[in-house]
Amino acid sequence: MEIPAELARTLATVVAEGTFDAASRVLQITPSAVSQRIKALEQHLGRVLLVRQKPVRATEAGQAVVRYARQLALLEHDALAGFALAAEPDSPAERRPIAVPLAVNADTLGTWILPTLAQLAARHPVVFDLHRDDQDFTAELLESGTVMAAITSQATPVAGCVARPLGVMRYRAVATPDYVARWLPDGMTPVALSRAPLVDFDRRDDLQTGFLRFVGADDTAPPRHYVPASNDFAVAVKLGLGWGMLPGFQSDEELADGRLVPLGGPPIDVPLHWQQWNLRSPLLDTIADAVVAEARRAFS
Secondary structure, three states, X not given: OOOOHHHHHHHHHHHHHOOHHHHHHHHOOOHHHHHHHHHHHHHHHOOOOEEOOOOOEXXXXXXXXXXXXXXXXXXXXXXXXXXXXXXXXOOHHHOOOEEEEEEEXXXXXXXXXXXXXXXXXXXXXXXXXXXXXXXXXXXXXXXXOOOOEEEEOOOOXXXXXXXXXXXXXXXXXXXXXXXXXXXXXXXXXXXXXXXXXXXXXXXXXXXXXXXXXXXXXXXXXXXXXXXXXXXXXXXXXXXXXXXXXEEHHHOHHXXXXXXXXXXXXXXXXXXXXXXXXOOOOXXXXXXXXXXXXXXXXXXX
């Protein structure tokens, strides 16, 4: 059984845009035509491919088709780029860019990766569709076909993917001097930590919880602020809203001049890995090489 390429691309567009109306604007056809294509594909494959909600969501079968469509688009882009190089090369501005979806953890997005992606976009006809999630969950987006590559804490390659180590992001528990004077005047004792407010990124952030458990404090007791953006999270800690685990990118300068102080205790090291589809794609490999090189420079 063959998967019609045009119908698969339509499905991928609907999933990416979230609604039939939005997909119709991208594809420059009517919403009715989009709906008819999806129904035709489902009938052809004998599977339900979409959960029709807002935004729409691909079923497990739909995820396989979306992944196929995106791989096909990437291979087509590489082939056309090869034609251009064999003839008269165009500038990136003159070629239609391909969208490359990437899953990136918040602290990477807020610290070191964006300049690298900007340089890539200046040299290649590519636009990046960034999906932000915790490094423990980004591999799920890769497995589902939502993204072509991911920065993840998972070293074992997802099925159909390859993995490369990036380095280790080290987090230390820090707070402002005023915060320590108010909440931890006698040091970082388990009793004091159970009462002292802390800052979590979101309800899946387990860095602060892991630290509390390691030092023997009750990890369910402290009041928690939730600040779901990497830079804003760091600002919240620097303003004294609570203590938190910050990487060196966001705390070295303040620790050096005394605006932040270390609470003590062990650092938490989070190894990061780059995983991508196992395709012979010059564009995806170029992106990977640039990200890996910058990560190793940043973590050195």
